[in-house]
Amino acid sequence: MLVGVLALQGDVTEHRAALAELGVESRPVRRPEDLSGLDGVVLPGGESTTVSLLLGSSGLAEPLGKELERGLPAFGTCAGMILLASSVSDGRPDQRCYGAVDLAVRRNGYGRQLASFECDLEVPALGSEPVHAVFIRAPLVEGAGDGVEVLATVPAAASSPGQTSDPTPVLCRQGPVLVSAFHPELTDDRRLHRYFVSTIEERGR
Amino acid sequence: MPAVPSPGSGSGADGRLTCMDERVTATTRVKRGLAEMLRGGVIMDVVTAEQARVAEDAGAVAVMALERVPADIRAQGGVARMSDPALIEAIKEAVTIPVMAKARIGHFAEAQVLQALEVDYVDESEVLTPADEAHHIDKWAFQVPFVCGATDLGEALRRISEGAAMIRSKGEAGTGNIVEAVRHLRSILGDIRAVGQADGAERYAWAKRLAAPIDLVTEVAESGRLPVPLFCAGGIATPSDAALVMQLGAEAVFVGSGIFKSEDPARRARAVVEATTHFDDPALVAKVSRGLGAPMAGLETSALEQRLADRGW
Numbered sequence: 001m002l003v004g005v006l007a008l009q010g011d012v013t014e015h016r017a018a019l020a021e022l023g024v025e026s027r028p029v030r031r032p033e034d035l036s037g038l039d040g041v042v043l044p045g046g047e048s049t050t051v052s053l054l055l056g057s058s059g060l061a062e063p064l065g066k067e068l069e070r071g072l073p074a075f076g077t078c079a080g081m082i083l084l085a086s087s088v089s090d091g092r093p094d095q096r097c098y099g100a101v102d103l104a105v106r107r108n109g110y111g112r113q114l115a116s117f118e119c120d121l122e123v124p125a126l127g128s129e130p131v132h133a134v135f136i137r138a139p140l141v142e143g144a145g146d147g148v149e150v151l152a153t154v155p156a157a158a159s160s161p162g163q164t165s166d167p168t169p170v171l172c173r174q175g176p177v178l179v180s181a182f183h184p185e186l187t188d189d190r191r192l193h194r195y196f197v198s199t200i201e202e203r204g205r
Numbered sequence: 206m207p208a209v210p211s212p213g214s215g216s217g218a219d220g221r222l223t224c225m226d227e228r229v230t231a232t233t234r235v236k237r238g239l240a241e242m243l244r245g246g247v248i249m250d251v252v253t254a255e256q257a258r259v260a261e262d263a264g265a266v267a268v269m270a271l272e273r274v275p276a277d278i279r280a281q282g283g284v285a286r287m288s289d290p291a292l293i294e295a296i297k298e299a300v301t302i303p304v305m306a307k308a309r310i311g312h313f314a315e316a317q318v319l320q321a322l323e324v325d326y327v328d329e330s331e332v333l334t335p336a337d338e339a340h341h342i343d344k345w346a347f348q349v350p351f352v353c354g355a356t357d358l359g360e361a362l363r364r365i366s367e368g369a370a371m372i373r374s375k376g377e378a379g380t381g382n383i384v385e386a387v388r389h390l391r392s393i394l395g396d397i398r399a400v401g402q403a404d405g406a407e408r409y410a411w412a413k414r415l416a417a418p419i420d421l422v423t424e425v426a427e428s429g430r431l432p433v434p435l436f437c438a439g440g441i442a443t444p445s446d447a448a449l450v451m452q453l454g455a456e457a458v459f460v461g462s463g464i465f466k467s468e469d470p471a472r473r474a475r476a477v478v479e480a481t482t483h484f485d486d487p488a489l490v491a492k493v494s495r496g497l498g499a500p501m502a503g504l505e506t507s508a509l510e511q512r513l514a515d516r517g518w
Contacts, residue, residue: 113325
């Protein structure tokens, strides 16, 4: 199995280390030819505006989009979630999003860095042990399509009493695409990366 | 599209998937985490909201809001202080990327103001005139993360022991001359490699020589890296400068005067961003370096009257 890690900007190292711990070979993806022969792709954390721009200039934007349309399994964390979502608010007007998962996200929706936080999440798909999640200037999921499976949520922000008290999705899956608003690559818990690897295996590409 | 879906099957006892604990903010993990997200990127000094937009358009991962770029501070002299909060607010309004701002070394009250302004990172910077000749800010006392400059491994570890969540080389700001940044990066990374070869007893000698805590020396020896990201600052003026320091082992770059003191800031900014990402692709660095117009003039560091890198203890 060979998994590409989009390496234009962001915490590429942590994702590659996580995959290596699971015995999965990875390849940094910076050019269109780096996409050939991949069984899956990781879109890491970083600044989504920067990555969006570099996708264009590196010539990766279209070929990556085609691979995603063809059903290449993808795992996006934070900025990666934004790039894989179907719509983005509070981003730049020219910001790219692939629509690989039917989510509407608000960039930095939890606030600036001072609001970045850690918490424990209940994720039944990964077992009874909670997942310790690190959110950094994280995107806020404001809407999810019917085809989206929500794997974990956080309670709605207390600062918005007028809004619905429905919990906010933070970990979602649609087909072979997995997205998290938090950074599993920043902790030692490898269950989420293993879950992604198992979706690649299921697909039997 | 519905507002928010109801949770899927397998939900918790109350019928909902939930965040089980309270949210905890301002942890070391989230402070260092933002630095980790900036890796492979370019952080640009800006003095107006308009420049901040140019930086964001060019692909900057963050901007440093300040009143004068280091080249002007150097030329104009006088005491260099924290920026006007109105300027910082205007820059925060102008861009969606993280906004950093500088406080004077030891000036914890300026840092408190910057935290109150909700900047995303505070740079306790030698580019400003130091406020304390013996003490740096106790950065553990803050919720906002800090970046600090260092010229060698001992200085880097002292800043980390005070709570810095990111280290950058000092270089020699405002000169457009990369030589000092290269010296600092080589010193820090070379000593990290050397410490990694030391046995248990020798680590104590290293701690003494570096004037740094033994637990941090041990951590560096065992991991082969700093506990926080190491970025490069001070003197970067061209795409090749960025490619050089990235190949030496910097994880991201700060560009101060180099962009907005050049002839065509928008193009140069974009070129430095591309070169930082594709630092190991000389053909691409060559392509983006073509026809950028004049870089900032630059200064020979051996002729300087004031060395900013000497500030800090």
